[in-house]
Amino acid sequence: MLSFQEKLAIMESFPQLERRDVSLGRVNFHYEKSVIEKKNVGFHFHPNGNGYVFAGEVEGYETDEKGFVNVRDYTEEELRSIVEQSIQSLTGDAYWEEGQEEKWFDSDRNELALKYEDDMWYLFSGLNLEMAFETYEEAREYLREEGFHRL
Known part of the structure; x- marks a missing residue:
């Protein structure tokens, strides 16, 4: 120690x-x-x-x-x-790089992917685009309000 x-x-x-x-x-x-x-x-x-x-x-x-x-x-x-x-x-x-992605899950184990491209954060369900955000904070707030979390 x-x-x-x-x-x-x-x-x-x-x-x-x-x-x-x-x-x-x-x-x-x-x-x-x-x-x-x-x-x-x-x-x-x-x-x-x-x-x-x-x-x-x-x-x-x-x-x-x-x-x-x-x-x-x-x-x-x-x-x-x-x-x-x-x-x-x-x-x-500040820490996001082009193409970087995070996986988010809800209590039913549904998965969404948050991906950073072209100075935007895109939220995907499989191959389908669900939403786009101008900042990571907006995306994170939305995902948490919808009951999603990162592992």
Whole structure:
């Protein structure tokens, strides 16, 4: 397990994050450029070893109800990876590349594909175009309102 100081050094190595000391010796790491309401990438890093990273928009992580993952036992590589993915997920449109695609599913396992082409986000059901959006945030909001989520 990384020490508190090692975790802080890793978090502070990301110039996009702003350190904020909070109560009881805990430290948060704020990402001001987040395109969604969530601004804390790192939350309640504590000398006892606990610390949380927001992964609510990142696939492949089991999160708590607020979208955080406990990184207490993470290695340096694992911590760096989840922080990079968290920042990328909160950056929104800026991380999309031409032809990039995301799969979204509803509770009945229906699948929609969101694809970025020509500075637009297109929503497909199979080969059928369902909708088009000017921003990723619009597409994500629509999909969530319709009961879809990413895996």
